[in-house]
Amino acid sequence: MFRIRCVVQSRRLSLLVHPSAVFVPNLMSWYSAAQMHVFRGETFCDVGVGSGLHAILAAKMGARKVFGTDINPVALRFARENARRNGVAGVCTFLHGSLTAPLKSRGIRVDAVVCNAPQFPGKDVQGSLPGRLKASVDGGPSGGELNARFLREAKDVLLLGGRVYNPAVSWANPSATFEAIADSRFRSHELSRRNIPEWGRGNRTREWLLDRPGRHAFRYEHGRGRDSLARICELRQDSLSPVTPPKPIRAEISFHS
Ligand SMILES: C[S@@+](CC[C@H](N)C(=O)[O-])C[C@H]1O[C@@H](n2cnc3c(N)ncnc32)[C@H](O)[C@@H]1O
Numbered sequence: 001m002f003r004i005r006c007v008v009q010s011r012r013l014s015l016l017v018h019p020s021a022v023f024v025p026n027l028m029s030w031y032s033a034a035q036m037h038v039f040r041g042e043t044f045c046d047v048g049v050g051s052g053l054h055a056i057l058a059a060k061m062g063a064r065k066v067f068g069t070d071i072n073p074v075a076l077r078f079a080r081e082n083a084r085r086n087g088v089a090g091v092c093t094f095l096h097g098s099l100t101a102p103l104k105s106r107g108i109r110v111d112a113v114v115c116n117a118p119q120f121p122g123k124d125v126q127g128s129l130p131g132r133l134k135a136s137v138d139g140g141p142s143g144g145e146l147n148a149r150f151l152r153e154a155k156d157v158l159l160l161g162g163r164v165y166n167p168a169v170s171w172a173n174p175s176a177t178f179e180a181i182a183d184s185r186f187r188s189h190e191l192s193r194r195n196i197p198e199w200g201r202g203n204r205t206r207e208w209l210l211d212r213p214g215r216h217a218f219r220y221e222h223g224r225g226r227d228s229l230a231r232i233c234e235l236r237q238d239s240l241s242p243v244t245p246p247k248p249i250r251a252e253i254s255f256h257s
Contacts, residue, residue, distance in 0.1 A: 004051075008033045011060040015051045015082050021074040023050040023136035028230055029116055032167040035191045035232040036114050038063050045069070045157065047099055047115035047150060050136070052079030052092075054114045059088035067110065068094045069102045072132050099150050103157040113154050114165040117147040119172035144173030151180035151235070161238040165191075170229035186235035193231040 004015045008030065017024050025033075033054050038044055040062035046055035049068030056079075059066045066088070068079050076094045083092040095102035103110070118136055121143040125134050139146045147168065154164050164186065168177045181188050 006030070008053075008057055009061065011057055013053070013056055013060070014085055015053060015056075016078060016085070017051045018074065018078060020130045021132055022072065022078045023075065023133060025051060025053050028119075028167045028169070029053055031192070031194065031230060032114060032116050032165060032232050033057050036112075036165040037163070037234070038112060042111040043067075043109075043159070045100070045103060045110045045113045047113060047154075048117055048136075049079045049094060050075050050116075052082040052094075054116070055079060055092055055094075056083055056086050056088055058112075058114075059083070059091045060086065064091060065110075066092045067103060067108065068092065069097055069099065070094070071096070071098055071135060074132060099146075100153045100157045104153075109157050109159045110162065111159055112163045112165065113158065115147070115150045115154070116167050117150050119143050119147060119167075119169050121172070139172055142173035142176065143169075143171060144176035147172065148176040148180035151177065151186070152184055154235075155184050155186070155237060158237070161236070164235040166233050166235060168231055168233060181233075181235060184235075185237055187237070189234045189236070191232045191234050193229065 002017050002019060002024070004017060004025065006013050006015070015025070029050070036054065036058070038058045038061040042063050043065045044055070044058040044063040045067040046052070046058065047069050049055050049070045052068060055066045055068040068076070070076050070079070073096060076096055079094045080089070083089045097105075099115070100113070117139060119139040120137045122138050122141055125138045129137070147166070151164070151166065158164070168174060
């Protein structure tokens with residue numbers, strides 16, 4: 001069991017993680033958390049909540065109600081505990097189920113949704129990962145199928161003018177993502193695009209953190225290596241509302257056993 005202390009968008013968070021049962025936030029998690037916009041009083045959903053990072057951050061940014069969904073019951077337990085530790089349990093509800101189905105079945109719609117979906121091609125998912133973690137990184141045969149499914153379903157749980165924050169990576173069949181965005185009539189605005197050299201296609205972030213406890217600051221670099229390109233997009237269906245501006249990337253993390 002590890003405790004991650006981090007500062008994202010000037011909010012201080014403390015997260016307990018269980019590296020063999022719950023997805024450890026990776027560079028894409030921090031990157032998307034650093035870019036998402038949450039406005040005071042909004043409702044928010046974190047799809048595939050894992051340890052609860054985006055949900056808890058949304059609550060700390062002033063969301064009045066936050067939902068998190070996951071198919072991993074252990075992740076939901078950790079997300080609940082982390083929400084309690086960060087003093088936001090009162091606004092967070094964590095629900096078991098696939099993608100947005102738990103909201104849809106309850107007739108819930110929200111202002112904004114984030115989903116850091118698994119995005120590795122099934123065949124690349126490491127054999128040594130515990131079963132629950134395989135589902136955390138397996139995005140389908142080409143890597144992009146689960147994210148595309150999420151994008152097609154997301155509109156059903158969005159309020160008018162609602163937004164989706166979607167991290168997408170260059171190796172996970174980007175055309176599946178673009179088709180799903182077009183089919184859902186989302187207007188896509190790229191908030192940020194970076195290469196993540198230490199991560200790359202192998203996604204060793206969990207090991208990277210486990211090997212190097214201590215303090216980490218992000219260093220993203222432009223334009224090197226095609227395989228590790230990551231982008232964070234904001235999607236909207238309402239063409240009248242202005243797109244929100246990108247944010248400077250700042251996240252600081254320390255990792256303790
Ligand atoms: C890449 S991890 C992201 C976790 C967390 N949001 C983060 O950024 O650190 C993906 C998460 O989605 C969950 N997941 C996988 N398939 C899912 C599905 N069909 N519906 C909901 N959650 C799913 C996994 O259990 C895992 O917690």
